[in-house]
Structures are given as structure tokens and as C-alpha cells.
Amino acid sequence: MSGPTDRRAAGRSDVARTGIAIAVASAAGYALLALVGRGLSPADFGVFVAVWGVVFGLGSSLSTIEQEAARDAAQTGPAGGGPPAAAVTSAAALLAGLVAAVTLVPAVGELLFGRADGVFGIVVLAAALGFAAQFAVRGLLVGSGDVGGYGRLVVTEALLRLVVLVALLVLARLDLRTAVVAVGVGSFAWLAWSRRAGSVLPSGRVPRSTWRPALGRAASLMAGAGLIASVITGFPTLVTAFGDGAPGAAGGAVFAALTVSRVPLLLISPVQALAVPFVVRTREQPGREGAAALRRMLLLGTLAALALGAVGALLGGLLGPWAVRLVYGSGYDVPAAAMALLVLSACLLAWTQLLSATLIALSAHRRMIAVWAVAVTATVLWLVLSPLDVVATTAVGAMVGPVAALACALPSVHRLAATAPGTARTD
Numbered sequence: 001m002s003g004p005t006d007r008r009a010a011g012r013s014d015v016a017r018t019g020i021a022i023a024v025a026s027a028a029g030y031a032l033l034a035l036v037g038r039g040l041s042p043a044d045f046g047v048f049v050a051v052w053g054v055v056f057g058l059g060s061s062l063s064t065i066e067q068e069a070a071r072d073a074a075q076t077g078p079a080g081g082g083p084p085a086a087a088v089t090s091a092a093a094l095l096a097g098l099v100a101a102v103t104l105v106p107a108v109g110e111l112l113f114g115r116a117d118g119v120f121g122i123v124v125l126a127a128a129l130g131f132a133a134q135f136a137v138r139g140l141l142v143g144s145g146d147v148g149g150y151g152r153l154v155v156t157e158a159l160l161r162l163v164v165l166v167a168l169l170v171l172a173r174l175d176l177r178t179a180v181v182a183v184g185v186g187s188f189a190w191l192a193w194s195r196r197a198g199s200v201l202p203s204g205r206v207p208r209s210t211w212r213p214a215l216g217r218a219a220s221l222m223a224g225a226g227l228i229a230s231v232i233t234g235f236p237t238l239v240t241a242f243g244d245g246a247p248g249a250a251g252g253a254v255f256a257a258l259t260v261s262r263v264p265l266l267l268i269s270p271v272q273a274l275a276v277p278f279v280v281r282t283r284e285q286p287g288r289e290g291a292a293a294l295r296r297m298l299l300l301g302t303l304a305a306l307a308l309g310a311v312g313a314l315l316g317g318l319l320g321p322w323a324v325r326l327v328y329g330s331g332y333d334v335p336a337a338a339m340a341l342l343v344l345s346a347c348l349l350a351w352t353q354l355l356s357a358t359l360i361a362l363s364a365h366r367r368m369i370a371v372w373a374v375a376v377t378a379t380v381l382w383l384v385l386s387p388l389d390v391v392a393t394t395a396v397g398a399m400v401g402p403v404a405a406l407a408c409a410l411p412s413v414h415r416l417a418a419t420a421p422g423t424a425r426t427d
Contacts, residue, residue: 014147014274021151022271025158030260030327032162032182037256037328039174045328046252049236049259050113051120051180054103057234058096058124059131059187061226063272065092067360068221069139069200070273071280085136085200087214088221093132095218100128112237114247119177123184130187136200137190142273150273153193161186220365227372228356231379231401232265232349239394242383251390253332257324258394261316261342268350272357279361283417294358294417301351302410309347316343338395348402355409362416371412375405 037045065088072085083091102108104121113120134157141150165174165182172178190197206214230238236255240247247255282297283290320339324332352371359368379401386393 015271017147017151018154018271018274021154022268024155028155028158028162032158032165033256033259034327035165035169035174036179037332039169040176040179042249042252042256042328042331044176044252046236046247046249046255047114048176048179049252049255050240050247051124052183052259053234053237054112054124055127055180055183055187057226057229057232057237058100058128059135060229060233061099061222062092062096062131062135063228064221064225064360065089065132065218066135066139066142066273067276067357068217069136070143071276071361073140073143083210083214083217085140087206087210088217089132089136089200090206091211091214091218092136092222093129095215095222096128096132097125100125111241114240117177120180123180127184127187130184130190133197133201134187134190137193137197139273140197140200141193143277147274149193149196153189156192157186157189160189220369224356224365224369224372227369227376228353231372231375231405232262232353235262235379235398235401236394238379238383239390239397242380243390243393247390249331251394253324253328253334254338254391254394256328256332257320257334257339258342258398260324260327261320261339261346262349265346265349265353268353272353275354275357276361279358283362291418295414298410298413298417301354305347305351309344312347313340313344316340335391335395338391341395341399345398345402348399348406352402352405352409355406355413358413359409359416362413362419364412364416367412367416371405371409374408375401378404 036048040048068088069085101121103112103124104118106116109116109118109121134153138150138153141147141153161182164185165179168174168178168182194201236247236258239251239255243251279294282293317336317340320343321334321336324334324339352375356368356371359365359371379397382397382400383393386397388396
């Protein structure tokens with residue numbers, strides 16, 4: 001049996017490999033956004049970002065499926081009485097597909113994207129179905145200890161989008177539709193790992209008696225993740241839906257800055273997936289060691305997030321406007337104060353997402369949902385009531401969600417960390 005030193009070394013190695021995968025995937029994401037931003041007008045790029053927000057919003061709504069699959073695959077004790085992973089994946093695909101199909105309605109497309117286009121709805125629907133399988137396979141890989149395979153899948157997803165975009169640029173032309181299609185293709189990178197996906201993907205018809213518990217499990221997981229997605233990837237869509245109409249060129253510019261600041265957040269789910277079994281093992285340490293370790297990590301993590309956010313805000317204010325113009329062109333002009341708030345918001349959201357995974361590891365699903373419900377409610381209220389222009393409204397609104405979420409999540413995790421595993425009440 002490996003000792004604590006071996007486990008810590010293995011954990012550091014896993015984090016390092018996952019970090020490299022995130023860095024490569026982030027670079028591919030930045031390259032894609034730069035190509036699209038330079039190929040489209042600021043107004044069209046604003047529409048692209050709104051579609052991007054819906055695609056990754058639905059994808060992010062399935063991220064908790066990955067965390068559950070990781071916990072199931074890593075489980076060494078007796079299996080629980082819940083529905084099988086393959087049934088939960090099928091249920092998640094069904095629910096995500098039904099939600100995505102609503103975007104095919106012209107009035108809904110006009111509301112979410114600023115214009116009605118059937119191609120947008122088709123891409124959103126296909127991407128939602130692909131993401132359901134992709135997150136399940138990712139959870140299987142990381143939970144079974146194949147962190148290398150997991151990292152390769154993360155990188156493949158991002159590179160596939162970029163390769164398809166470049167191919168369309170060379171063979172056809174880059175316009176709003178082809179850019180959206182390239183984004184949707186990445187959700188099918190899991191097909192390269194389909195041989196290993198037997199335990200999380202259905203091999204035949206799901207029994208009728210299994211559908212109800214599977215739908216219940218998938219719905220509860222997706223509800224929390226959907227709230228998360230609406231604050232993170234779907235935030236430009238919220239601004240478009242609850243603001244004063246189409247974002248226009250100014251909105252396209254601040255959306256470009258927002259998207260650049262939050263691209264790494266799209267890839268934090270690998271860290272969340274690693275965090276879930278780590279928190280479970282830490283909490284199960286004998287005596288008070290586990291509770292003390294978790295509370296210590298909570299304090300250090302919060303201080304680190306605040307420090308990183310302060311440095312990021314300073315650098316964002318000084319270099320952000322120049323960086324946005326460098327990447328996208330002179331038509332994308334964002335004030336320094338707005339860039340500072342956007343970078344600070346991204347740092348706080350990263351820590352909030354890790355706390356959300358911690359709540360899942362502590363079997364506090366309802367509290368996790370409550371945290372993000374508070375964040376969404378606060379954000380929407382600000383967007384509806386804000387008297388500011390679209391740039392200032394977006395920058396301040398980006399801060400409202402994570403601050404409200406942290407105010408709810410920090411005391412919840414602090415209290416739950418002290419609860420003994422055998423006496424904890426799951427929800």
C-alpha cells in the first residue's frame with residue numbers, strides 16, 4: 001500500500017500533467033478566438049460569442065456528470081444503489097438535447113443570439129449531445145487513474161476545433177456560420193476513446209425502470225452545472241438577453257475581452273475532477289486530521305485567490321486593453337478599469353468552481369445548487385437594474401456573480417468540513 005508521501009507525489013504529478021494539458025488547450029482556444037475575432041467584424045463577433053456562450057453553457061451544464069463519473073470510477077468500496085453510469089449519461093444527453101432544441105425556435109434564437117439562424121440551433125443541439133458523452137468519458141479516464149489519457153482528450157478537444165476552423169478557412173471561407181460549426185465539432189473528440197467508454201455509454205436500450213432514477217440523478221447534477229454555466233460561459237448571453245437589446249460594437253469589444261479572460265475557466269473542470277476524489281480521501285483521514293486539513297486548504301485557497309485576483313486586476317488594467325487590440329485589432333477598444341474587473345472576476349470564479357466541486361465531494365448537492373442560484377439571481381438583478389452602458393454593466397456584472405457565490409460557498413464548506421464522513425447528511 002502506498003504511503004502519504006507516495007500519494008502526494010502522485011497527486012503532484014497528476015496536477016502537473018493536467019496543467020500542461022490545460023495550457024496547451026488554452027493556447028488553442030486563444031488561437032481560435034484570435035482567428036475568429038480578426039476574421040469577423042466586432043458586431044458579428046458579438047453574435048459569435050453569444051453562440052459560444054450557449055454551446056459551452058450547455059457543455060458546462062454537463063461538467064458535474066464528469067465529476068460523478070470520476071467518483072464512481074475511483075470508488076474502491078461497495079457500489080451505491082444509484083442508477084448505472086451509462087443510464088445517467090443517456091439521461092443527461094436527453095435533457096441537454098431537449099434544452100438545446102429550443103434554440104431552433106426563431107424567437108428564442110433572436111433572443112439569445114441577437115438574430116435567428118437555424119445553423120446556430122443545429123450546432124448547439126449537436127454539441128450538447130456530444131458533450132454528454134465527452135464528459136462521461138473524461139470522468140471515466142480521470143477516475144480510473146488514466147490522467148494521461150484524460151489530458152490527451154482535453155487537448156484533442158481544443159485542437160480539433162482549431163484544426164477544423166483552419167481547414168474551413170483554407171478550403172472555404174471564414175464567416176459567422178463556419179466559425180460556429182468549428183466550435184461545435186470539438187464536442188466529439190471523445191470518439192477517439194470510444195472503445196474504453198463501455199461503462200459510461202449505453203451499449204443498448206436503457207431499461208424503462210432505470211430511466212426515472214437516471215433522469216433524477218442527471219437533472220440534479222445538471223441543474224447546478226447549468227447555473228454555473230450561465231454565470232461563466234453564458235454570461236454574454238445573459239447580458240444580451242437582459243440588457244438593452246443587441247450588444248453592438250461596444251458589446252462585441254467587451255465580450256471579446258471577457259471571453260479572453262475566461263477561456264481558462266472552460267478548462268478548469270479537469271482540476272475539479274481531480275479535486276473530487278482528493279477531497280473525499282482527505283476528509284476520510286482518521287480523527288480530526290481530515291477536517292483540519294480541509295479547513296486549512298479552504299483558508300489558503302481563499303487567500304491565494306484574492307492575491308492572484310489583485311495581481312491579475314493590476315496587470316489586466318495595465319496591459320489588458322493593449323492585449324485585446326493586439327489580438328483582435330484596433331476596433332476592439334476596452335477601458336482599463338473594465339479589463340481589471342474582468343480579470344479579477346475570472347480569478348474569483350476559478351476558486352468558486354473548485355469550492356463547487358468540493359461541495360459535490362462532500363455530498364452537498366443542494367448546497368452547491370444554492371450557491372450558484374444566488375450567483376445567477378444577483379447577476380440577473382444587476383443586469384436588469386443597471387443604469388450603466390453595456391461595457392460598464394458587463395464589467396461590474398462579471399463581479400457580482402462570483403462575489404455572491406463566495407459569500408454563500410465559503411461558510412458552507414467550512415461547516416461541512418468538520419462533519420464526520422459517517423454522520424454527514426447527503427442532499
